[in-house]
Amino acid sequence: MTPFDFSMPINPAALTLEMLVAALGLGVLILGIISPKGARSGLGWVSFLGLMGIIGVAITMWGQSGELLAGMYLLDNYALFWKITFMVAAALVILGNMRYVDNVGHQAEYYSLTIFATLGMMVMASAGDLMTLYLGLELMTIAFVVLVCLRKKDNKSVEAGMKYILLAGMSSAVLLYGLSLLYGLTGSVIMLDISRIIAMQPVSSALVLALVMLIAGLGFKISAVPFHMWSPDVYEGAPTPVTSFLSMGSKAASFAIILRLFITALPGVWENWAMVIAILAGITIIIGNLVAIPQTSIKRLLAYSSIAQAGYIMVGMVTASEAGIKGVMFYAFLYVFATAGAFTVAAYFYNVTGSDELKDYAGLSQRSPLMAAVMLVALLSMAGIPPLAGFVGKFYLFKTIVDGYLWLVFIGLIMSMVSVYYYLRVALVMYRDEPKDPSPINVSGPVTVTLIVTMLVTLIIGIYPGPLSEVVNSAAHSFFLH
Amino acid sequence: MDFPILLTILLAPIVAALVLVFVPKEESLTIKSVAAVGTFVSLALSLYAYFTYDQSLGGLQFAMQIPWIQDLGVTFFLAADGISLPMLLLTNLIGFSAIFASWNINNRPREFFILLLLLIAGVMGTFIAHDLFIFLLFYEVVVIPIYIMVVIWGSSKRVTKEYAAMKLTIYLLIGSAFLLVGVIALFVKTSAMSGVPDMSFTGMAVVAQQLSGFDQIWLFGLMLLGFGSLISMWPFHSWSPDGYAGAPTAVSMIHAGVLKKIGGYGLVKIAVFMLPAGASFWAPYMAVLGVAGVAYAAMGALAQKDLKYVVGYSSVSHMGYVILAVACLNVIGLNGAVANMFAHGVMAALFFSMIGFIYEKTHTRWIPDMGGLARQTPRLAVGFMMAAMASLGLPGLISFVPEFTIFIGAFDVYGGLAVVGIAGIIITALYVLRAGANTLFGPPRPEYDHLKDIRGPEMVPLIVLGTVLVVGGFLPSLLFDMINSGVVPLHAAISDVLQLGGKL
Numbered sequence: 001m002t003p004f005d006f007s008m009p010i011n012p013a014a015l016t017l018e019m020l021v022a023a024l025g026l027g028v029l030i031l032g033i034i035s036p037k038g039a040r041s042g043l044g045w046v047s048f049l050g051l052m053g054i055i056g057v058a059i060t061m062w063g064q065s066g067e068l069l070a071g072m073y074l075l076d077n078y079a080l081f082w083k084i085t086f087m088v089a090a091a092l093v094i095l096g097n098m099r100y101v102d103n104v105g106h107q108a109e110y111y112s113l114t115i116f117a118t119l120g121m122m123v124m125a126s127a128g129d130l131m132t133l134y135l136g137l138e139l140m141t142i143a144f145v146v147l148v149c150l151r152k153k154d155n156k157s158v159e160a161g162m163k164y165i166l167l168a169g170m171s172s173a174v175l176l177y178g179l180s181l182l183y184g185l186t187g188s189v190i191m192l193d194i195s196r197i198i199a200m201q202p203v204s205s206a207l208v209l210a211l212v213m214l215i216a217g218l219g220f221k222i223s224a225v226p227f228h229m230w231s232p233d234v235y236e237g238a239p240t241p242v243t244s245f246l247s248m249g250s251k252a253a254s255f256a257i258i259l260r261l262f263i264t265a266l267p268g269v270w271e272n273w274a275m276v277i278a279i280l281a282g283i284t285i286i287i288g289n290l291v292a293i294p295q296t297s298i299k300r301l302l303a304y305s306s307i308a309q310a311g312y313i314m315v316g317m318v319t320a321s322e323a324g325i326k327g328v329m330f331y332a333f334l335y336v337f338a339t340a341g342a343f344t345v346a347a348y349f350y351n352v353t354g355s356d357e358l359k360d361y362a363g364l365s366q367r368s369p370l371m372a373a374v375m376l377v378a379l380l381s382m383a384g385i386p387p388l389a390g391f392v393g394k395f396y397l398f399k400t401i402v403d404g405y406l407w408l409v410f411i412g413l414i415m416s417m418v419s420v421y422y423y424l425r426v427a428l429v430m431y432r433d434e435p436k437d438p439s440p441i442n443v444s445g446p447v448t449v450t451l452i453v454t455m456l457v458t459l460i461i462g463i464y465p466g467p468l469s470e471v472v473n474s475a476a477h478s479f480f481l482h
Numbered sequence: 483m484d485f486p487i488l489l490t491i492l493l494a495p496i497v498a499a500l501v502l503v504f505v506p507k508e509e510s511l512t513i514k515s516v517a518a519v520g521t522f523v524s525l526a527l528s529l530y531a532y533f534t535y536d537q538s539l540g541g542l543q544f545a546m547q548i549p550w551i552q553d554l555g556v557t558f559f560l561a562a563d564g565i566s567l568p569m570l571l572l573t574n575l576i577g578f579s580a581i582f583a584s585w586n587i588n589n590r591p592r593e594f595f596i597l598l599l600l601l602i603a604g605v606m607g608t609f610i611a612h613d614l615f616i617f618l619l620f621y622e623v624v625v626i627p628i629y630i631m632v633v634i635w636g637s638s639k640r641v642t643k644e645y646a647a648m649k650l651t652i653y654l655l656i657g658s659a660f661l662l663v664g665v666i667a668l669f670v671k672t673s674a675m676s677g678v679p680d681m682s683f684t685g686m687a688v689v690a691q692q693l694s695g696f697d698q699i700w701l702f703g704l705m706l707l708g709f710g711s712l713i714s715m716w717p718f719h720s721w722s723p724d725g726y727a728g729a730p731t732a733v734s735m736i737h738a739g740v741l742k743k744i745g746g747y748g749l750v751k752i753a754v755f756m757l758p759a760g761a762s763f764w765a766p767y768m769a770v771l772g773v774a775g776v777a778y779a780a781m782g783a784l785a786q787k788d789l790k791y792v793v794g795y796s797s798v799s800h801m802g803y804v805i806l807a808v809a810c811l812n813v814i815g816l817n818g819a820v821a822n823m824f825a826h827g828v829m830a831a832l833f834f835s836m837i838g839f840i841y842e843k844t845h846t847r848w849i850p851d852m853g854g855l856a857r858q859t860p861r862l863a864v865g866f867m868m869a870a871m872a873s874l875g876l877p878g879l880i881s882f883v884p885e886f887t888i889f890i891g892a893f894d895v896y897g898g899l900a901v902v903g904i905a906g907i908i909i910t911a912l913y914v915l916r917a918g919a920n921t922l923f924g925p926p927r928p929e930y931d932h933l934k935d936i937r938g939p940e941m942v943p944l945i946v947l948g949t950v951l952v953v954g955g956f957l958p959s960l961l962f963d964m965i966n967s968g969v970v971p972l973h974a975a976i977s978d979v980l981q982l983g984g985k986l
Contacts, residue, residue: 066981378687385622385623386618386622395554402670405669410659410663413662413663414659417656419653420651421652424629427626428644429779431630462619466550466551
């Protein structure tokens with residue numbers, strides 16, 4: 001066990017990204033207070049451009065590696081890739097939903113909390129010890145609690161916020177219990193040390209209990225079955241942009257931390273958790289897809305589909321290998337674009353029509369061909385239909401488990417074809433039906449850009465995944481270098 | 483670098499589709515012309531490729547390779563050999579004709595032709611891709627345009643078009659899920675064995691042929707399930723009659739004409755070639771399923787009164803011959819399989835386009851309601867009867883020689899089963915002639931006297947496909963020499979394993 005060496009110099013430049021994001025969040029908050037009410041819709045642009053700038057800085061930092069504070073904070077391409085993913089997600093959510101947010105009001109709070117949630121995710125991606133992990137997780141969760149009930153005059157939104165805070169609190173408690181057991185067993189909070197100490201001990205029942213707690217606590221965050229009950233209600237009640245960010249950002253960040261925790265700290269007991277994760281992944285895929293079938297609200301449909309997506313991503317954890325980590329990161333990245341596309345359409349549609357019901361999407365292909373096309377592409381990418389990105393993503397994920405978990409490959413691929421059934425129901429309504437109100441929907445500039453970007457990225461990664469695949473390989477490789 | 487002819491063939495319809503996005507949606511004639519030009523470019527170039535292919539040299543020609551995904555060993559590899567060129571040509575013949583068979587579509591024509599062009603490009607891609615991954619990209623891309631086309635422009639008769647579309651889609655996707663499991667497992671196993679991932683057909687096959695008998699058997703089984711459901715192998719055929727009945731004419735033409743042939747093409751060029759030991763294990767079962775399909779679907783066709791159902795069942799029945807022929811695993815059989823796919827494609831497309839026109843004009847497909855259309859619409863009747871005669875294998879038309887070849891190949895290997903298969907021809911003759919007689923040569927009905935015969939652009943499917951029917955019938959060597967130059971080297975590469983046979 002290495003005690004903290006506080007005399008070690010800390011290189012503040014290593015934390016540039018986190019500091020910039022924190023500054024941006026605070027800046028937006030202050031700007032919101034000092035700017036007149038009419039000018040606050042400009043805050044969206046400030047946040048968006050700020051995030052884009054920070055993404056630019058992040059790209060120049062590619063290749064950095066190191067540890068801060070004796071392994072509390074890990075810097076590598078793995079963390080950096082996740083950070084870029086989160087910021088891209090946040091930027092897309094902000095760009096695509098400015099009008100929605102203007103309608104709700106509270107722009108300053110909305111934008112700054114979105115940025116703080118992003119900061120929490122970034123801390124999670126770099127967390128090298130249990131405390132940092134928890135810190136990042138709570139920073140993200142608390143920001144989300146406020147965001148979920150942002151539409152404070154809407155009962156559904158407030159109800160969703162209550163549900164989220166209660167269940168998030170409970171799951172945090174379970175997670176903390178697991179973390180403290182882990183600390184009790186090993187006497188360390190640093191993941192790398194925990195890994196070394198566990199490798200020397202026999203597997204005790206307390207450790208198994210800790211594992212169960214960790215899986216349950218984090219399973220809540222990624223809404224894996226059976227810890228998924230909260231997510232359809234919260235997704236439905238929350239303002240759509242928040243739902244969107246919750247389903248991509250929060251989920252991706254939780255996967256980032258799950259990989260770190262299980263593969264960095266707990267590889268010694270791999271055989272104790274691999275099968276559990278595999279079974280949970282299977283159940284999650286099945287339940288998520290089957291329950292999505294009868295949904296009539298587009299947001300609930302997307303909520304269940306995102307449960308199923310989490311199931312696919314879990315597949316990559318099972319082997320605890322570089323290839324698996326690569327699969328998770330690749331899929332999470334493209335999932336961000338598919339989700340952003342689908343939810344931006346849903347949010348914009350709600351803005352225009354005030355409805356989230358699937359039946360009101362009738363004739364969308366005639367009212368706005370772009371919105372219908374983006375929705376279709378996003379959904380089909382989630383279903384894994386080539387040549388869209390989801391297909392390549394699933395290929396990377398499932399190829400890791402062919403040896404040993406062939407049954408899960410069958411479940412995953414057959415259920416993704418079943419999922420086409422409900423995705424195509426959306427297509428049916430949008431393309432076949434005649435619109436009740438045939439007036440065309442004019443899509444505003446920033447939204448058009450968001451939609452086209454998400455669609456093009458989904459298509460390009462699907463057809464030519466080579467470059468992204470190289471980047472993710474390098475990120476996954478850096479995971480094991482500590 | 484030479485002129486990338488295959489890439490141009492592949493991209494022409496896609497470019498046309500992109501152009502259509504910017505054509506105003508009211509300009510119906512412009513839209514159709516752009517689509518026709520796009521497919522004509524592909525057709526002309528694929529004719530050029532077909533006749534400049536050097537058969538004495540054989541192997542892959544017009545090849546083009548770009549490294550694509552490094553860690554999966556994927557290359558964007560387009561190439562054509564003696565098996566893929568006939569299928570490519572077939573796709574373009576039918577694609578070009580399908581544009582004209584849809585000339586009278588006036589409900590949202592722009593969307594229709596964009597989807598149709600994407601569909602054609604997707605089908606072409608599967609035939610010229612020489613990399614398993616790229617093949618898969620094209621393989622499933624076709625499913626979604628078809629779904630949308632059926633639900634918007636399809637027709638509800640015995641089953642609703644929504645039902646037909648969903649059945650078609652889900653059946654094929656579930657089939658392809660099994661195929662995907664097989665492909666992913668094959669990829670993992672071959673790259674573990676060789677250490678270098680390689681997904682090109684040839685590169686993968688070299689390694690895959692060394693896999694243990696057991697692995698080959700279950701992997702082949704999965705592929706058989708996937709490709710088999712696409713080629714409507716009995717008992718996975720039930721999507722086919724319903725799907726064709728619900729689909730608009732162009733989709734029926736392309737689906738029955740070329741799309742289901744991807745199943746047979748995949749069986750020959752991927753499953754049999756890569757997993758020969760698996761193939762020889764499954765061959766007897768395939769033969770039984772093939773013959774069962776021939777007999778069952780022919781009986782089914784006999785009982786139908788809806789023209790599209792007759793042709794739908796008949797196509798299942800004809801595909802039974804293809805499966806039987808593949809199951810022979812000898813050069814004659816494989817030649818027959820590929821040739822029969824070509825022949826049936828031309829014939830089925832002509833059939834569906836004629837039925838489409840009949841339905842457009844009479845608003846019915848119900849055979850007893852037709853009377854004697856031959857007097858009222860003689861040109862339509864010519865097309866219909868040519869397709870019908872080809873379907874029952876009349877010498878002088880394109881399907882005679884392929885079917886004959888199949889019987890020779892199958893008789894050698896399966897004896898009695900082949901006899902049952904041959905007997906299927908009699909039933910085919912029965913239902914085809916009966917449908918023809920009751921539709922065209924009965925007493926003319928006065929309410930159809932005002933019908934206009936097909937003319938102008940509507941004649942294109944009849945001329946294009948009819949010419950191929952006749953030329954292919956009189957000069958079968960045009961087709962067979964080409965196919966043979968592709969099948970012989972493929973068979974030579976696996977004949978040792980085939981002789982040993984696959985054992986569990």
